[in-house]
Amino acid sequence: MSTRSASLSTSGAWLMALAALAGLAVSIANYFNRDSGIAGEPGTLLVIASTAILLVAALILARASRLGGFLRGFLVIGCLVDIFGTGFAAYLLESQALLWLMVAALIGWLLHMFGPARDLKAIPTS
Numbered sequence: 001m002s003t004r005s006a007s008l009s010t011s012g013a014w015l016m017a018l019a020a021l022a023g024l025a026v027s028i029a030n031y032f033n034r035d036s037g038i039a040g041e042p043g044t045l046l047v048i049a050s051t052a053i054l055l056v057a058a059l060i061l062a063r064a065s066r067l068g069g070f071l072r073g074f075l076v077i078g079c080l081v082d083i084f085g086t087g088f089a090a091y092l093l094e095s096q097a098l099l100w101l102m103v104a105a106l107i108g109w110l111l112h113m114f115g116p117a118r119d120l121k122a123i124p125t126s
Contacts (some may be wrong), residue, residue: 012111013062016079019105020055023086026097027051038093047089047098054082054105061112079109 030036031044038044057075060067067075087102 009112009115010062012108012113012115013058015108015111016083016105017055017058017062017108019101019108020051020058023051023098023101023105024048024055026095026101030093030095030098036095038095041093043089043093047086047093047095050082050086050089051098054079054086057082058105058108076109076113079105083109 027044027048030038031040031048033039057079061072061075061079083102083105087099087106090096090098090102
């Protein structure tokens with residue numbers, strides 16, 4: 001059995017989680033605010049669900065230091081797809097605040113993937 005060292009940036013994952021939390025708040029406010037123009041729309045409900053999923057995935061990435069390669073890859077790719085999908089929905093729903101929050105989440109994703117790394121314990125591989 002060999003080992004490889006793994007590294008990741010938890011600050012990027014925390015930035016994704018923070019942007020998702022703020023995006024969730026903006027989405028919920030847009031859904032209930034009659035002045036927003038997208039109140040009660042099914043697309044707004046979809047954005048609420050997608051930001052909640054992004055929040056959970058980013059928190060898992062930020063808190064779990066030892067994830068299997070498949071699970072980590074699934075979460076990282078899933079977060080990226082979620083960020084772009086939610087950003088596109090925010091553009092279509094004309095929610096500028098949410099669009100900028102997804103830009104912040106994308107910056108967090110980039111930091112998580114390519115930012116300053118924190119060394120983790122060796123992960124055994126077979």
